[in-house]
Amino acid sequence: MKYCSECATPISVRIPEGDSLPRYVCNHCGTIHYRNPRVVVGCVPQWQDRILLCRRAIEPRHGYWTVPAGFLENDETTREGAARETREEACAEVTIGSALSMTHVVHVNQIHLMYRAQMNQADFAAGEESLEVALFRRTEIPWDELAFPSIRFCLESYFADLDRDREDFHIQDVRRPMHPTPPAGGDS
Amino acid sequence: MKYCSECATPISVRIPEGDSLPRYVCNHCGTIHYRNPRVVVGCVPQWQDRILLCRRAIEPRHGYWTVPAGFLENDETTREGAARETREEACAEVTIGSALSMTHVVHVNQIHLMYRAQMNQADFAAGEESLEVALFRRTEIPWDELAFPSIRFCLESYFADLDRDREDFHIQDVRRPMHPTPPAGGDS
Numbered sequence: 255m256k257y258c259s260e261c262a263t264p265i266s267v268r269i270p271e272g273d274s275l276p277r278y279v280c281n282h283c284g285t286i287h288y289r290n291p292r293v294v295v296g297c298v299p300q301w302q303d304r305i306l307l308c309r310r311a312i313e314p315r316h317g318y319w320t321v322p323a324g325f326l327e328n329d330e331t332t333r334e335g336a337a338r339e340t341r342e343e344a345c346a347e348v349t350i351g352s353a354l355s356m357t358h359v360v361h362v363n364q365i366h367l368m369y370r371a372q373m374n375q376a377d378f379a380a381g382e383e384s385l386e387v388a389l390f391r392r393t394e395i396p397w398d399e400l401a402f403p404s405i406r407f408c409l410e411s412y413f414a415d416l417d418r419d420r421e422d423f424h425i426q427d428v429r430r431p432m433h434p435t436p437p438a439g440g441d442s
Numbered sequence: 443m444k445y446c447s448e449c450a451t452p453i454s455v456r457i458p459e460g461d462s463l464p465r466y467v468c469n470h471c472g473t474i475h476y477r478n479p480r481v482v483v484g485c486v487p488q489w490q491d492r493i494l495l496c497r498r499a500i501e502p503r504h505g506y507w508t509v510p511a512g513f514l515e516n517d518e519t520t521r522e523g524a525a526r527e528t529r530e531e532a533c534a535e536v537t538i539g540s541a542l543s544m545t546h547v548v549h550v551n552q553i554h555l556m557y558r559a560q561m562n563q564a565d566f567a568a569g570e571e572s573l574e575v576a577l578f579r580r581t582e583i584p585w586d587e588l589a590f591p592s593i594r595f596c597l598e599s600y601f602a603d604l605d606r607d608r609e610d611f612h613i614q615d616v617r618r619p620m621h622p623t624p625p626a627g628g629d630s
């Protein structure tokens with residue numbers, strides 16, 4: 255951020271009065287330009303005893319496997335966003351179920367929120383951002399070729415809950431790639 | 443948003459190539475300025491058989507009661523953010539517990555994520571954004587003077603779970619104030 259989006263004056267970085275952190279501030283019109291974490295929504299689409307994964311055609315992590323997921327847009331619910339991303343990346347229609355996991359990737363300011371989902375039929379294909387899309391049995395999951403910590407976490411949580419016949423919500427904070435912080439209470 | 447924050451050229455609104463929605467686009471440097479939902483984090487601070495509420499000294503909903511909550515900052519976890527807001531608004535130190543509720547207020551593009559919390563001691567006071575701060579027994583909650591649908595939802599979820607001796611995670615989508623959409627599956 256170099257210029258004020260309201261008046262085109264060059265931006266300063268300083269701590270506004272009554273605040274405690276440095277902000278992007280316009281000294282001309284007074285606007286404070288806050289920067290906030292962004293939300294990524296996705297799902298684990300299930301068809302019978304298999305789940306649907308996409309191999310990424312885009313950076314970062316080109317060529318690695320992911321569940322369908324992407325940035326939440328304004329004016330859609332998180333479930334609508336997860337279904338939209340599944341349509342765009344895997345050309346599949348799903349019914350979104352319970353909330354599965356939230357991975358907060360703190361160092362990139364992203365919150366990855368994943369849902370369980372049922373595929374409405376066995377139709378799918380690679381969307382523009384996918385090299386290929388395929389159904390995997392649990393024993394076939396490419397664990398060593400997953401794109402992000404949030405993908406591993408959501409799939410581990412998914413199968414752990416399947417074993418216990420539960421549908422819990424799982425939370426993980428990640429400060430650096432692949433180095434989760436301690437769970438509940440450890441970071442307060 | 444009127445000017446490009448990268449090059450100070452006036453912004454256009456159009457659908458970029460390969461996209462499906464109108465965006466704020468700079469025709470000079472090509473930057474697409476995405477706008478995304480923001481995350482609010484908060485908690486229900488508990489002390490013995492009471493919970494801590496704050497009466498708002500700021501708009502919107504000046505004079506109404508809320509749990510401590512505010513916008514998540516970059517570079518902090520959601521639990522750290524909830525504890526920070528409690529410190530700022532109620533001058534209280536808490537230990538954050540399990541995730542309680544997520545209310546997505548779609549028409550204002552805000553996701554309100556609430557945690558359970560324990561107060562570390564019975565100390566509290568009104569911060570700059572609060573008129574007063576007080577501990578309430580369940581029977582004393584000012585249900586008709588709560589600031590937002592997300593506050594009512596998190597408190598209802600909190601007490602319902604207390605009755606069942608559970609700590610579940612509760613999700614609600616709100617399209618207009620006080621008119622929740624149907625629960626799980628109804629909006630997919």
Ligand SMILES: [Zn+2]
Pocket residue numbers: 258259260261262263280281282283284285
């Ligand atoms: Zn300005």
Ligand SMILES: [Zn+2]
Pocket residue numbers: 446447448449450451468469470471472473
């Ligand atoms: Zn520009």
